Amino acid sequence: MSLKAFHVVFIAASASLAAMMAAWAIGNWRSGGSAADLAWGVGAGAACLALVAYGAVFVRKLRHISYL
Amino acid sequence: MEIPYTYKPRPDTGLYNAKVGIWLFLASEIMLFGALFSSYILLRVTSPEGEWPLVERAWPHGLLNIPIGTFNTAVLITSSVTVVLAWAALKMNQFGKFRAYMLVTLACAFGFLGIKSYEYNEKFTHYELRLKDGQVHTGHIEVNGKHAGFWDFGSIYNLDRLGKEQVKEIAFTADPAKPKPGEKHAEGAAHEHKKMTVQVSDIQKLDAFILRNHTFFAIYFVVTALHGLHVLGGALVLGYFAFPGASMWRKNPEQFTNRIEVAGLFWHFVDLVWIFLFPVVYLL
Numbered sequence: 001m002s003l004k005a006f007h008v009v010f011i012a013a014s015a016s017l018a019a020m021m022a023a024w025a026i027g028n029w030r031s032g033g034s035a036a037d038l039a040w041g042v043g044a045g046a047a048c049l050a051l052v053a054y055g056a057v058f059v060r061k062l063r064h065i066s067y068l
Numbered sequence: 069m070e071i072p073y074t075y076k077p078r079p080d081t082g083l084y085n086a087k088v089g090i091w092l093f094l095a096s097e098i099m100l101f102g103a104l105f106s107s108y109i110l111l112r113v114t115s116p117e118g119e120w121p122l123v124e125r126a127w128p129h130g131l132l133n134i135p136i137g138t139f140n141t142a143v144l145i146t147s148s149v150t151v152v153l154a155w156a157a158l159k160m161n162q163f164g165k166f167r168a169y170m171l172v173t174l175a176c177a178f179g180f181l182g183i184k185s186y187e188y189n190e191k192f193t194h195y196e197l198r199l200k201d202g203q204v205h206t207g208h209i210e211v212n213g214k215h216a217g218f219w220d221f222g223s224i225y226n227l228d229r230l231g232k233e234q235v236k237e238i239a240f241t242a243d244p245a246k247p248k249p250g251e252k253h254a255e256g257a258a259h260e261h262k263k264m265t266v267q268v269s270d271i272q273k274l275d276a277f278i279l280r281n282h283t284f285f286a287i288y289f290v291v292t293a294l295h296g297l298h299v300l301g302g303a304l305v306l307g308y309f310a311f312p313g314a315s316m317w318r319k320n321p322e323q324f325t326n327r328i329e330v331a332g333l334f335w336h337f338v339d340l341v342w343i344f345l346f347p348v349v350y351l352l
Contacts (some may be wrong), residue, residue: 001091003332007152010336013343015147021138024351047142054149062156068082 005067011055018048075323090330094337097298101341104291109350111283120282121196121204128284131277133187137350140183144339147176151306151332158325163317166328169312173335176305184296189218191277191285195225198273199239207261209274210239226275230268238274240266288349295345296340298300305331 024042025033070346077084118126154169193216208215209225212235216223230238242262275281279289309324309331316324 002087003155003329003336004332006336007148010148010343013340017141017343017347020347021351034153038097051145057150065156066082068337 001068002068004062006066008055011051011058015048016050018044018051022048030066035043075320075326084326086326086330089332091335094190097337101291101294104287104294105344105348108287108291111287115283120284121198121206124198125282128282131191131284132189132288132350134189134350136183138347140180141342141346143176143180143183144342147173148181148336148339150176151335155325155328158317158321158328161321163314166257167310168312170306174303174307174310177299177306180299180305181296181303184292185219188289191289192216192219192221192224194277195240196273196275196277196281197242197271199270201270202271205240205242207240207242210241211235213239224276224278227268227271227273230271230274232254235268237265237267291345291349295338295341298341301337302331302338306335 022041022044025037025044029035029037029041071085072078073083073085075084081088115127116123116125120126120128142223150169150172154166154173156166157163157169157237193208193211195207197207199205210231211223211225214223225238240263242264277285279286301304309328313327314324316327
């Protein structure tokens with residue numbers, strides 16, 4: 001597996017972590033948490049989307065490099 | 069005789085030697101961290117029910133600083149992006165960009181370690197205090213009017229040491245009472261740190277948030293320190309390739325690019341360990 005392939009795996013794991021953090025923070029907010037919990041959840045959700053977008057751009061730009 | 073496939077890939081596998089070597093090494097690293105993750109989970113699920121420190125051996129929650137941990141996670145993700153960009157810059161024959169990206173990667177690595185050492189210091193200076201009348205507090209101590217300094221191991225006290233040094237009383241600044249998850253502080257509840265003077269003869273247990281105090285701290289420090297050593301080792305290797313080792317770029321650019329790829333694979337592994345470690349230790 002090349003660095004390119006491992007980077008794609010890493011970004012997918014990071015985006016999953018950000019999505020999990022968003023769910024965790026919004027869950028805290030819904031169970032009576034503060035506005036900071038909501039802001040945290042929205043921020044983590046935005047980070048998740050940014051990582052997915054970055055991953056798509058990365059794969060497109062480095063398409064000439066092997067995954068092996 | 070020249071060793072084959074040091075930088076040209078072997079035709080049947082499509083891999084050069086160093087890539088096979090680093091993946092074998094990473095497989096052994098997965099076993100090492102896997103064993104520690106398993107230990108963490110087993111220690112946690114077998115700990116008694118209840119809220120630490122009220123229940124002495126229960127698993128502590130909310131002791132780690134989530135905003136700082138999140139920031140450190142973002143720092144490591146950034147470093148993975150820059151290390152891969154450094155490798156891509158070499159592929160495109162842009163050595164100047166390679167060095168700039170490597171510098172950002174190194175800054176992230178040392179930034180991560182600096183923040184982690186601040187977090188560690190917070191734990192070394194934080195105490196669990198149990199009094200003989202059943203009161204339990206967490207907070208910070210002052211002995212003979214002195215606070216502990218940064219990474220000042222000589223200022224870590226426990227009850228035995230207070231006895232040996234014939235200390236009669238200590239000043240203790242207790243943490244504010246924590247609201248239960250999902251609850252806000254009640255009106256008029258203690259938001260402020262309560263200062264008190266404690267007679268040593270009234271103390272049942274006093275210990276800092278260090279390895280010997282609780283299995284949580286033992287596994288937390290072992291796993292995060294081992295990870296920190298990997299970050300340090302990776303940063304030293306990347307630093308070598310960014311500066312003294314970069315002379316290989318002029319002699320054999322293909323082999324140098326492969327070396328950066330291998331170092332980048334190790335760096336990604338170290339960062340991926342943190343991506344799993346952070347939610348397990350900080351959030352759950």
